[in-house]
Amino acid sequence: MKTKKFSGLLAAAIFAGTLLTACGSNQEKTTSDAGSKDKEKPSYTFRLADNQPADYPTVVGDKQFAKLVEERTDGRIKIEVFPSAQLGDEKSVLEQVQLGAIEFTRINASPLAEFNKDFSVLGLPYVFESDEHLWSFLESEKGTELLDGLEQSKMKGLAYYDSGSRNFYSTKELKSIDDLKGLKIRVQQSEINIDFMKAIGASATPMPYGEVFSALQTGIIDGAENNLPSFDSSNHYQEAKSIILDHHQRIPEVLLMSDAVWDKLDEEDKEIIKQAALDSVETQKAEWDKWEQRSEKKLKDEGVTFTEVKDLKPWQDAVKPMVEKHSKDYKDIMDAIEQARP
Incomplete structure (x- = not known):
């Protein structure tokens, strides 16, 4: 009888201990020194x-x-x-x-x-x-x-x-918004990006990022857009030697x-x-x-031509209808963006 009672108590103690310690493959629970009621x-x-x-x-x-x-x-x-x-x-x-x-x-x-x-x-x-x-x-x-x-x-x-900010780069010379007209530009797949390309007269070409380098090489696309470190680390600059800093997206x-x-x-x-x-x-x-800073220096050393957009108004005017189209349901956010201007 004593043996059965002891076995039952032991099983209950083991079960209780299991409940305390079972908490997932990436989590461990420990108890404090023996005799303490507090848990770590x-x-x-x-x-x-x-x-x-x-x-x-x-x-x-x-x-x-x-x-x-x-x-x-x-x-x-x-x-x-x-x-x-x-x-x-x-x-x-x-x-x-x-x-x-x-x-x-x-x-x-x-x-x-x-x-x-x-x-x-x-x-x-x-x-x-x-x-x-x-x-x-x-x-x-x-x-x-x-x-x-x-x-x-x-x-x-x-x-x-x-x-950072995203900018256009191409195998063709880019000096103004007019130079983008008719160019096949790789973009991330989204309705906003496709409408954006239409607004500036370019042709949106969605494709996986990993395919951009060979697409530039073969002429499947004329250019793409990204931030400077990505333009550098992807080696796209080896094919696309012209970049225009319009900072279109942040x-x-x-x-x-x-x-x-x-x-x-x-x-x-x-x-x-x-x-x-x-x-x-x-x-x-x-x-x-x-x-x-490091990417900009390297790209210039590699012969990439940089053009900084001095007047954004022609760019903003071109995209104004599509921005209004995509922002009409988000007036509170657009108001907050406006209020955040320095």
Whole structure:
């Protein structure tokens, strides 16, 4: 009888211990020294996916974020950064973030319009007149609302990262808006980008980013558009020797967390993660500035001709109807953008 009673107590103790420690493959719970009734806070090891190379400014920002979180939790929360699309392409990673299988990712804001249409406004041409204007908006109440709006799609927006401005480059000489007329320009697949090309007289040619170099070589396209570091790192400058700095889009990057994982954290850990993300922004922006300057010098040394647009009015006038078309349902955001002008 005593043996049966002891066996029952032992089984109950094992079951209770299992409940205390079962908390997922990437989370561990520990108890304090024997005899103490208090439990230590849980420890976590999370993953952060980025599709850029290990030394790219967004990955530098990711690593600074991870470092701050680890320091501020005394090593209790570790975030391992996986660059170069090691965990998959952007689409598959986003799906895993929504499921909680991957805890963090960094992604450009453009694809997020699929989950929150408000993000599409950030891709409208010439709505931001400068980097200062962009960041004034992103750091405003409306900019924060955009991040918070991702929760309905099972993602938690933590912070914006810098991605510079996008400009046109071509195998043809580009000196003015007129030089783009009739050119086949590679763009990211979106209605806004296609309408944008129509508005300036170019022919939109959506295609995967990885196919652009060979398309420039073979003449399938006449040009493309991107920021300076990407123009440099992609080697597109080897074929496209002319770039015109019209700064038509300033689309930020976004540091995201799975909402399912966020909801499992206590308030203290949420605050640590959120603040660490915001505090990593200055490191990322500083690294971006270095990359832009380095890329510009390299591109000029390689014989790329730069043309800075002095008067944006012809460009703004050309796109005004399409901007009005795509912004008519987002008056509050457009008003906030206007109010954010320096």
